[in-house]
Amino acid sequence: MTAERPIKGGDLLHLTRAASVQFVRPIVVRVIRHLADRHTYHGWTWIEGYELDARGEAVAKRELYVLREGLRWLTPGPPAPVARRPARSPRGAQEAQTAQAARRAGGAQGVGGAQGARGAQRPQGAREAARGGAREAAREGARGVRLPG
Incomplete structure (x- = not known):
């Protein structure tokens, strides 16, 4: 089983009908926090965030109930581990x-x-x-x- 990517404050999410039927018109959300203390059905979660307009400015603060599998991150994930290089080249x-x-x-x-x-x-x-x-x-x-x- 693969590890799920955690939802963190500052993440930009593109929410479509894959995340919930309420998103007939897809929206972009900047996450404030993941509301992990709320009990939900398996695979679903609550997030609090700002709905953004086309310029990236917040237009509404919302609490959203979404299917984790339907979330699409617009922000890059954690950086891949970088291979360590020796301190000096052979030369x-x-x-x-x-x-x-x-x-x-x-x-x-x-x-x-x-x-x-x-x-x-x-x-x-x-x-x-x-x-x-x-x-x-x-x-x-x-x-x-x-x-x-």
């Missing part, structure tokens, strides 16, 4: 792993690395190492001797 995960490996090695990243459009940036340790290398080169040039290191 993005691969770039992140490459960036992590580069950080562990202490090397500079290329333009195509995880930094992408921001350009190549060296990790903090690499900048300090580059400054230290420049100092060593200056000392080496001054003395003409390469220091062990």
Whole structure:
């Protein structure tokens, strides 16, 4: 057995003779509430709502006794469940792993690395190492001797 769609406030219903013989002229109703506390025959229910005109404006407040099978919803039902996607695409995960490996090695990243459009940036340790290398080169040039290191 399929679950019945609940009648909720705000639903727009198109009521025709399929819902009740009283609707010789079909009407559109915006539901205020479903009157579930009233005892009815099997398959029938009470709703309270506003009858709407062609422009969608309320013209009368009504309590209606309708056959559930004859109700036609004009409002969409609950959204279908959306399939979950991974947080990162396989390509993005691969770039992140490459960036992590580069950080562990202490090397500079290329333009195509995880930094992408921001350009190549060296990790903090690499900048300090580059400054230290420049100092060593200056000392080496001054003395003409390469220091062990």
